[in-house]
Amino acid sequence: MKSQVLRNNAWLLAFAAVAALPLVLPNDYYLTVLIVGGLYTILSIGLNLLMGYAGQASLGHAAFYGLSAYTTGILAVTYQWPVWAGILAGLALSSLVSYLIAVPTLKLRGNYLAMGTLGFGVIVFIVLNEATSVTGGPSGFTGIPKLSIGGKEFSSDLEYYYVVWAAVLLLFALSRNLVRSRMGRALRAIHTSETAASALGVDTQRYKIFVFVLSAFYAAVAGVLYAHYVTFVSPGTFGFPTSILLVTMVVLGGMASLWGAVLGALFLTLLPEWLRAIEHFDILVYGAILVLCMMFLPGGLAEGAQKAWDASLSLFRKKGAAAEEGGGQ
Amino acid sequence: MSERPHEDMYFHGSGISLRFGGVAALSEVGFQVRRNSLQAIIGPNGAGKTSLFNVITGFYRMDEGDVRLDGDLISGLPPHLVARHGIVRTFQNLEIFTNMTVIENVLTGGHLRVGYGPLDFFFRTPRFFREERKLRELAKECLDFVGLFERRDLPAGQLPFGSQRLLEIARALAAEPKALLLDEPAAGLNMKETAALGELIRRIIDRGITVVMVEHDMNLVMRISDRIMVLNSGRVIADGTPAEVRENPTVIAAYLGEEE
Ligand SMILES: Nc1ncnc2c1ncn2[C@@H]1O[C@H](COP(=O)(O)OP(=O)(O)OP(=O)(O)O)[C@@H](O)[C@H]1O
Ligand SMILES: [Mg+2]
Numbered sequence: 001m002k003s004q005v006l007r008n009n010a011w012l013l014a015f016a017a018v019a020a021l022p023l024v025l026p027n028d029y030y031l032t033v034l035i036v037g038g039l040y041t042i043l044s045i046g047l048n049l050l051m052g053y054a055g056q057a058s059l060g061h062a063a064f065y066g067l068s069a070y071t072t073g074i075l076a077v078t079y080q081w082p083v084w085a086g087i088l089a090g091l092a093l094s095s096l097v098s099y100l101i102a103v104p105t106l107k108l109r110g111n112y113l114a115m116g117t118l119g120f121g122v123i124v125f126i127v128l129n130e131a132t133s134v135t136g137g138p139s140g141f142t143g144i145p146k147l148s149i150g151g152k153e154f155s156s157d158l159e160y161y162y163v164v165w166a167a168v169l170l171l172f173a174l175s176r177n178l179v180r181s182r183m184g185r186a187l188r189a190i191h192t193s194e195t196a197a198s199a200l201g202v203d204t205q206r207y208k209i210f211v212f213v214l215s216a217f218y219a220a221v222a223g224v225l226y227a228h229y230v231t232f233v234s235p236g237t238f239g240f241p242t243s244i245l246l247v248t249m250v251v252l253g254g255m256a257s258l259w260g261a262v263l264g265a266l267f268l269t270l271l272p273e274w275l276r277a278i279e280h281f282d283i284l285v286y287g288a289i290l291v292l293c294m295m296f297l298p299g300g301l302a303e304g305a306q307k308a309w310d311a312s313l314s315l316f317r318k319k320g321a322a323a324e325e326g327g328g329q
Numbered sequence: 330m331s332e333r334p335h336e337d338m339y340f341h342g343s344g345i346s347l348r349f350g351g352v353a354a355l356s357e358v359g360f361q362v363r364r365n366s367l368q369a370i371i372g373p374n375g376a377g378k379t380s381l382f383n384v385i386t387g388f389y390r391m392d393e394g395d396v397r398l399d400g401d402l403i404s405g406l407p408p409h410l411v412a413r414h415g416i417v418r419t420f421q422n423l424e425i426f427t428n429m430t431v432i433e434n435v436l437t438g439g440h441l442r443v444g445y446g447p448l449d450f451f452f453r454t455p456r457f458f459r460e461e462r463k464l465r466e467l468a469k470e471c472l473d474f475v476g477l478f479e480r481r482d483l484p485a486g487q488l489p490f491g492s493q494r495l496l497e498i499a500r501a502l503a504a505e506p507k508a509l510l511l512d513e514p515a516a517g518l519n520m521k522e523t524a525a526l527g528e529l530i531r532r533i534i535d536r537g538i539t540v541v542m543v544e545h546d547m548n549l550v551m552r553i554s555d556r557i558m559v560l561n562s563g564r565v566i567a568d569g570t571p572a573e574v575r576e577n578p579t580v581i582a583a584y585l586g587e588e589e
Pocket of ligand 1: 374375376378
C-alpha cells in the first residue's frame, strides 16, 4: 500500500528534485549538462512512445530534432520572425513532415518505417550540409536569439534549466496519461499483435500514424529548445549517430517505460562526462558499460531500478518486523 | 418461430468466393445464422474454415459475395470496422497480448466500449475516469464469467494454454459483440477443460450473443450446436441440425467417415 502511494506520487518527488537540484550542483557546468540531458529526455520519451510502446522503430529521429531547430533559427535570423512564431513554425514543420512520412510507410506491413526514417535522416543531413546559402552548410548557422516569451528573455543557464525541465515534466505527465488510457493499451496491443488489435476494433493504421507524429513533435520541442539555448546549430548534432544514440537511450532505459526513457537519457548524457577523467579509454569503457547493462538488465535501467527499490523496501520491512518482534518480547 | 422469419437472416452471407492464385479456398459459400444461436462449422483440414472467418472479419478480401449482420453490410470493410459493427473473433493460433497482464488484455478488448477522446485522457477529465471505471467493471465481469478473475493481475503469457484460450474469449466478450466467431476454441484443451468450454459457450449464447464456432471436436460440436455447416474443399456440402448432419451420407463420406 505504502509503495503504491509512493509510486503514484513519484512525480511529485521528481518535481521537487528538479526544483532543488541546481542548489546542490558543484558548478554551473553541470547546469549545462542537465539542460542537454533534459532535451534528450524529451527526445527519448517521445521515441519510447513510438518504439517501446507501439513497437515501431524510427532510425532518423534526430532529423525531426534538427528540422525544427534549423527552422526556428533560420526564421528568427534570416527572416526576422519573432521567436515564438519561429518556434511554432518549427514544431509544425517537423510534425507535418513526420505525417507525410508516416502515411505511405505505415500502410505497408514490415519495417518500412525504420527504412523510411533512416532515408529521411540521411536526406535531412545532406540538405543541412549542402544548402549552404540557407543553412550555413557544414560550419553551421549562428546568431540565433535566446528564448524570449512576452519580452522576458531566458538568458541565464539557471532560467533555461527551469524552462527545459518544466517542458520535460509537462510532456512526461501527458505521456503518462496517454499510456494509462485506452490509447496506451492499443499501442501495446499493436506491439504484440496487430492482427488481434484490429480484430478488437483498433484502427492500427491511425494509431501508428498518431504516435509517430507525436514522437516527432516531442523531438521538435527538443529542437527549438536546443536552438534558442545554444544559439548555434550545425548538421553534426542531428546526424545518424544522434538517431542511434536516441534508440540506445530507449533500449537501455527500458522499452515501454517512461521512467526508463528518463533514466536512459540522463545516464547516457552523464556517462561521457564521468568518463572524461579517464581520457583515451573512455570510448572503450563506455562500450563495455553499455554491453554489461544490456546483459544484466534486459528490462533496462527502469527494471533494474525497480528491482533495487523493491529489494530495499522488503529489506526495510523485514528489519521493521524484526524490530517489532524484538520489542514484543 | 415462423412469426419472425427475418431472424433466420440475422447473420448471413452468400456467394462468398476467395481464391489464392489458382487455388479456390472458398467457392460460393453461403450461411444463415439465427440470432442468439450456435452455428458450428466443421470440415477437414484445409477445408476453408479459417479462411471464411478471415473473409468475414476483413482480414482477407473476398473476390465475390456479401455478408450482413443485423441488416448492416459487413463485406468489404477492414477488420477494425467489422469489429465496430459487432463481429469479434478469437484465433486458432492464439493472439494474446503477452506484454500485458490478464486484465489489461480484457480492457483492450473493450477498446470500442469507451467513449473518450485524446483531450479526455491527456487532461484526465471526469469523463475519462467515469469511462475507465465502467470499462474496468466490464472487464472484471468478463474475467469472472470465464473463471479467470483470480488471475487477473498475472502477466498474460504466464497463463497455461487452456486459460489463454479462455482469456481470448473474455477479451472478445469485453467488446460486447453481437456475433462472436470462435476458431477451434477446444484445440489443445483436455477433456475436462473441453466440457467446461461447452458450458461456457452455451452461457455466452444466454448472454444474447450469436456464436459461430469452427471446431474439430465432434463430441463437443454434436452436443452444443444448434446447427452445423460442413465445408469441404471450400464448398458447403451440408447444413442442418446435428442429427441431420450426422445422418448425411455426403458428410459421412467426406468427413466423418475418415475419422471414425
Ligand atoms: N494466406 C493464404 N495464402 C495462400 N493460401 C492460403 C492462405 N490461407 C489459407 N490458404 C489456403 O486455403 C485453404 C483453406 O485454408 P484454411 O486455413 O481456411 O483451412 P481450415 O479449414 O481452417 O483448416 P484447419 O482445420 O487446418 O485450420 C488451404 O488450402 C490453405 O492452404
Ligand atoms: Mg483453420
